[in-house]
Amino acid sequence: MASAMKQRKKPTRMVLADDVSKNTKSRQQQRDENPFGGMNRSDPGPRLRALQDKTRAAMPAEETPKRTGKHIVKNKDDRPLFHALKMQTALASLSYSARTSLQDKLDKIETFEQLGIRQDIIDALYNQALGYLDYIDPTPAQKLAIPALLSKKGEITQNKKTGEYQYDKFLLAAETGSGKTLAYLIPIISHIKTAEDIEKAEAADKAQKAAKVNDKRHAEHIFDVAPPKLADGLDPDSATGRPRAIILLPSSELVDQVGKVAKLMAHKVKYRSASISASNSPTVIRNRLFNPNGIDIIVSTPHLISSIASKEPHILSKVNYIVADEADSLFDRSFRDITLDIIDRSASSLKQLILCSATIPRSLDKFIDNRFPMMKRLVTPKLHSVPRRVQLGVVDIDKQPYSGNRTLACADAIWQLGKAEHDDTGANHTVKHIIVFVNEREKAEEVQQFLVSKGIDAVALTRDTTEARRGDILDSFTSPSRVEGELKNAKKDFLSFDTRPQQDTTSYKKLANTKVLVTTDLGSRGIDTLAVRHAILYDVPHTSIDFIHRLGRLGRMNRRGRGVVLVGKNDRKDIVREVRDAMFRGQALI
Numbered sequence: 001m002a003s004a005m006k007q008r009k010k011p012t013r014m015v016l017a018d019d020v021s022k023n024t025k026s027r028q029q030q031r032d033e034n035p036f037g038g039m040n041r042s043d044p045g046p047r048l049r050a051l052q053d054k055t056r057a058a059m060p061a062e063e064t065p066k067r068t069g070k071h072i073v074k075n076k077d078d079r080p081l082f083h084a085l086k087m088q089t090a091l092a093s094l095s096y097s098a099r100t101s102l103q104d105k106l107d108k109i110e111t112f113e114q115l116g117i118r119q120d121i122i123d124a125l126y127n128q129a130l131g132y133l134d135y136i137d138p139t140p141a142q143k144l145a146i147p148a149l150l151s152k153k154g155e156i157t158q159n160k161k162t163g164e165y166q167y168d169k170f171l172l173a174a175e176t177g178s179g180k181t182l183a184y185l186i187p188i189i190s191h192i193k194t195a196e197d198i199e200k201a202e203a204a205d206k207a208q209k210a211a212k213v214n215d216k217r218h219a220e221h222i223f224d225v226a227p228p229k230l231a232d233g234l235d236p237d238s239a240t241g242r243p244r245a246i247i248l249l250p251s252s253e254l255v256d257q258v259g260k261v262a263k264l265m266a267h268k269v270k271y272r273s274a275s276i277s278a279s280n281s282p283t284v285i286r287n288r289l290f291n292p293n294g295i296d297i298i299v300s301t302p303h304l305i306s307s308i309a310s311k312e313p314h315i316l317s318k319v320n321y322i323v324a325d326e327a328d329s330l331f332d333r334s335f336r337d338i339t340l341d342i343i344d345r346s347a348s349s350l351k352q353l354i355l356c357s358a359t360i361p362r363s364l365d366k367f368i369d370n371r372f373p374m375m376k377r378l379v380t381p382k383l384h385s386v387p388r389r390v391q392l393g394v395v396d397i398d399k400q401p402y403s404g405n406r407t408l409a410c411a412d413a414i415w416q417l418g419k420a421e422h423d424d425t426g427a428n429h430t431v432k433h434i435i436v437f438v439n440e441r442e443k444a445e446e447v448q449q450f451l452v453s454k455g456i457d458a459v460a461l462t463r464d465t466t467e468a469r470r471g472d473i474l475d476s477f478t479s480p481s482r483v484e485g486e487l488k489n490a491k492k493d494f495l496s497f498d499t500r501p502q503q504d505t506t507s508y509k510k511l512a513n514t515k516v517l518v519t520t521d522l523g524s525r526g527i528d529t530l531a532v533r534h535a536i537l538y539d540v541p542h543t544s545i546d547f548i549h550r551l552g553r554l555g556r557m558n559r560r561g562r563g564v565v566l567v568g569k570n571d572r573k574d575i576v577r578e579v580r581d582a583m584f585r586g587q588a589l590i
């Protein structure tokens with residue numbers, strides 16, 4: 001016992017190596033060679049410095065995380081909340097204190113009548129555009145944008161020094177599904193109608209004066225010479241082929257969607273609107289644009305407008321308003337030059353340029369600062385957040401029974417969603433619409449075919465799908481008439497994401513009452529997927545921007561929605577966790 005205690009108390013001795021004194025390398029050299037040598041140092045040392053320089057040189061200028069713009073406030077509250085997300089494509093950050101004070105102001109507005117809109121337009125809103133709803137109040141995007149766009153009459157002026165035309169410029173940035181289309185359309189219609197009223201009064205006045213002159217001439221028997229005909233036979237005041245407003249969108253599907261809203265409003269307010277895109281035949285395009293009764297609003301893509309304008313430049317001669325909807329797409333590399341060309345060519349008559357977007361990536365932020373420094377930013381408090389009533393579930397594809405088979409996990413999630421009971425047992429069984437988002441277009445077809453083999457009614461929508469087919473496919477996921485019943489019964493929202501173990505799916509041959517759309521980014525931008533309550537993120541999106549747009553197809557206008565993201569061992573689970581945290585707290589993904 002005594003010897004054991006002794007042994008325990010025996011101090012351990014450190015023995016130095018025999019050659020300890022022989023090390024001739026300096027401390028600095030030893031550090032540089034050590035793999036952990038770069039830690040806790042203010043100077044990275046030559047080896048790491050060279051590596052940093054190399055990385056910086058390889059980074060494109062646009063990605064350099066340099067912050068620009070007056071609106072970016074760098075106080076304590078505005079530090080990025082999410083570290084993993086920050087490492088992805090960053091979104092321009094916005095002050096939280098500014099968001100709160102703006103929210104307070106917007107809360108004081110309750111009705112469309114308070115926004116200074118003409119009564120005939122309010123009637124069209126209640127009876128046509130939103131006629132399917134029992135109770136309508138303006139959204140934050142509308143409360144913010146409508147008075148701002150209405151108050152600016154927009155006088156065309158020219159800078160004496162540079163010769164540049166000056167017009168009012170706005171950026172309307174608001175969360176997905178927040179009614180941005182009506183937020184810019186209502187003021188444009190209002191301006192057009194007001195200008196029409198003024199022109200009518202002026203024309204009546206002119207006609208009255210002309211009649212007086214005629215009467216006088218008649219009385220004095222003066223021979224009246226007919227006015228000379230214009231070379232092209234067109235009256236310079238004619239509205240044929242000379243729209244007052246052009247709404248630009250990046251795809252034919254979005255052109256159709258916005259064109260329908262513009263048409264709905266026109267039933268009541270009486271103005272001429274048309275949508276033209278590559279999905280229309282040349283004859284249809286010509287008939288719509290060159291309607292002898294004139295055209296007030298044209299909705300189209302930049303490529304089509306630009307190609308028509310190259311042959312018929314006068315189509316841009318009377319444009320007072322240009323909207324670039326989905327501005328982050330219209331000012332990315334593939335569209336930027338062509339969009340700017342249309343704006344520049346319309347500048348001599350332009351009164352307002354309105355950029356509209358659900359996200360402001362840094363590249364757009366920087367571009368606006370450089371190209372349109374005087375642009376007024378109308379930014380809603382909830383910008384960059386996922387709609388409040390959308391929940392995000394996570395499925396680990398590495399667990400049993402999937403064993404890393406992502407497509408199998410996807411099919412199983414769809415079966416579970418499709419078979420889930422309605423919350424409201426009294427509701428009629430309505431078809432469930434589910435969107436599956438993949439990162440690569442090649443994958444869309446492959447996933448769709450697998451789903452079909454598992455008894456799921458699935459279609460794929462990518463850039464390879466023909467224009468005509470795209471319209472048909474999207475119709476059942478967007479058409480308000482098909483979901484009218486659901487909208488009327490907003491409280492009888494049937495969504496139930498039943499996480500209890502389901503019956504063995506293999507015993508079902510076909511999954512009834514469920515329609516699935518497998519798509520890429522193409523289906524995530526701007527498409528008003530009113531009929532969709534579930535979205536599956538087959539791949540973890542590359543950026544927070546993609547998260548916002550994809551989950552933004554759900555929860556439109558405060559409706560409930562459920563997203564499911566599939567994660568595997570090679571996916572960034574930290575990013576998914578941060579997105580979920582942000583959604584839970586109702587915060588922006590910045």
Ligand SMILES: Nc1ncnc2c1ncn2[C@@H]1O[C@H](COP(=O)(O)OP(=O)(O)OP(=O)(O)O)[C@@H](O)[C@H]1O
Nearest residue numbers: 137138139176177178179180181182358526528557
């Ligand atoms: N004030 C309102 N009250 C209720 N519903 C509205 C209101 N304004 C618009 N809506 C409806 O909300 C839906 C979404 O509108 P819209 O497509 O304009 O959203 P968005 O903000 O452009 O979305 P995204 O950013 O995804 O393109 C549409 O079906 C529209 O009819």
